[in-house]
Amino acid sequence: MTASAVRAAAVAAALAVAWTSGASCEPATYRFAATWAGLPAADIYLTLDDGERSYKASIDIRSVGMVKLLSKFAAHAESAGSFLDGIRAKPNAYDADYKLRKKRNHVALQFAAAADRWLVTRGPADTSNKPLPPAEMRRDTIDPLAALMAVRTWARQGPEVRGKPFHIPVFDGKRRFDVDGKLVGIETVQIGGAAVRAMHVSVVLLPIAGFKTAAEEGEDIETDPRPLDLILSDDERLVPLKISVSAFLLPAETQIIATCTTPCPAPPF
Numbered sequence: 304m305t306a307s308a309v310r311a312a313a314v315a316a317a318l319a320v321a322w323t324s325g326a327s328c329e330p331a332t333y334r335f336a337a338t339w340a341g342l343p344a345a346d347i348y349l350t351l352d353d354g355e356r357s358y359k360a361s362i363d364i365r366s367v368g369m370v371k372l373l374s375k376f377a378a379h380a381e382s383a384g385s386f387l388d389g390i391r392a393k394p395n396a397y398d399a400d401y402k403l404r405k406k407r408n409h410v411a412l413q414f415a416a417a418a419d420r421w422l423v424t425r426g427p428a429d430t431s432n433k434p435l436p437p438a439e440m441r442r443d444t445i446d447p448l449a450a451l452m453a454v455r456t457w458a459r460q461g462p463e464v465r466g467k468p469f470h471i472p473v474f475d476g477k478r479r480f481d482v483d484g485k486l487v488g489i490e491t492v493q494i495g496g497a498a499v500r501a502m503h504v505s506v507v508l509l510p511i512a513g514f515k516t517a518a519e520e521g522e523d524i525e526t527d528p529r530p531l532d533l534i535l536s537d538d539e540r541l542v543p544l545k546i547s548v549s550a551f552l553l554p555a556e557t558q559i560i561a562t563c564t565t566p567c568p569a570p571p572f
Contacts (some may be wrong), residue, residue: 312552317318318460330349330560331350331351331563332348332349332395332563333348333350333559333561333562334346334347334348334351334559334560334561334562334563335347335348335349335543335557335558335559335560336557336558336560337376337555337556337557338480338555338556338557339370339553339554339555340553340554340555341554342368342369342370342554343366343367343368343370344366344367344370345364345365345366345367345370345376346364346365346367347362347363347364347365348362348363349361349363352363353390353452353455355386355389355467356385356386356389357383357384357385357386358382358383358384358385358386358392358449358452359381359382359383360381360382360383360448360451360452361379361380361381361382361447361448362376362378362379362380363378363379364376364377364379365377374404374406375402375403375404376401376402376403377401377402378401378402378432379399379400379401380397380398380399380400380401380410380446380447381396381397381398381399381448381531382394382397382446382447382449382452383395383396383446384396384414384449384452385566386452387419390456390460391453391456392449392450392452392453392456393414393416393419393421393445394412394414394445394446394449395414396411396412396414396447397410397411397412397414397448397449398410398411398412398428399475399476403409408430408431408569409428409429409430410425410429410430410431410475410476410477411425411426411427411428411429411444411476412424412425412426412429412446412474412476413425419474420442420443421442421443422438422441422442422476423441423442423444423474424441424562425476429476431476431477433467433477433513435521436474436479436511436513437461438511439510440474440479440511441474441479443472443475444472444473444474444479445471445472446473446474446475446537447473447475450471450473450482453469453471453483454469454471454484454506455541456500457469458504458535458541459539459541459555465486465502466486467485468483468484468485469482469483469484469485470482470483478510478511478512478513478514479511479512479513480508480510480514481508481511482506482507482508482509482512482523483506483507483509484504484505484506484507484533485504485505486503486504486505487503487504487505488503489501489502489503489537490502490503490534492534492544492545499536499544500536500537501534501535501536501540501544502534502535502536502537502541503532503533503534503535504532504533504535505530505532505533506530506531506532506533507528507529507530507531507533508528508529508530508531509528510526510527510528510529513527529548529549530548530549531546531547531548532545532546532547532548533545533546534546542559543557543558543559544558544559545557545558546558
């Protein structure tokens with residue numbers, strides 16, 4: 304499994320877990336399982352603390368099975384910010400540690416704000432030596448966890464807003480990409496033997512800058528748009544039921560397996 308395939312599976316997992324908590328709720332932790340080509344790929348733990356004006360979120364991703372053997376991938380990320388006009392997510396801080404094989408990196412993003420606009424830069428603790436994309440590609444962008452909060456906000460706005468596509472510019476410290484999506488329809492799906500009314504959301508990750516080409520990578524093509532299918536419960540909590548994405552030409556899926564009434568035991572980084 305290539306590095307880009309691991310990242311794709313991680314993005315898919317992150318997109319799924321952001322839908323699990325209702326607005327203005329107490330902090331809660333959720334556990335998810337991800338598979339790749341039908342095999343166990345990762346355990347994911349997400350903690351969300353969000354309200355009408357602000358949010359905090361953290362995620363832990365630990366590879367398992369063959370994926371762990373080949374990649375040793377692990378990640379932890381935290382994001383905090385506010386909602387402009389109660390809708391648009393504006394991060395205040397984003398920090399992430401991730402490990403792939405023997406290499407460990409730290410992402411520390413800063414959001415230099417003026418009024419309701421901002422420019423994303425790297426903080427002193429950031430370990431990346433990759434050149435930053437031009438400023439215009441980092442202006443008014445948000446981090447991946449903040450993007451998940453923004454998609455949740457879109458889904459909460461009701462039928463009129465849900466009927467319109469959403470567009471979210473994202474910068475993760477190295478790569479600039481756009482998250483575009485739309486509601487496909489309302490469906491009845493079978494989850495754990497029960498029929499559940501669900502929203503089917505179609506999402507596409509559009510690479511903009513900082514991605515490796517096929518020649519540089521040698522295998523998976525990072526610069527191709529990457530579609531996702533997301534199934535959410537059609538209620539106020541918008542629980543993620545299933546997310547599907549292609550990673551290195553093979554299917555990757557993420558599903559919720561537990562809602563933790565007490566803190567889930569997230570493995571150490």
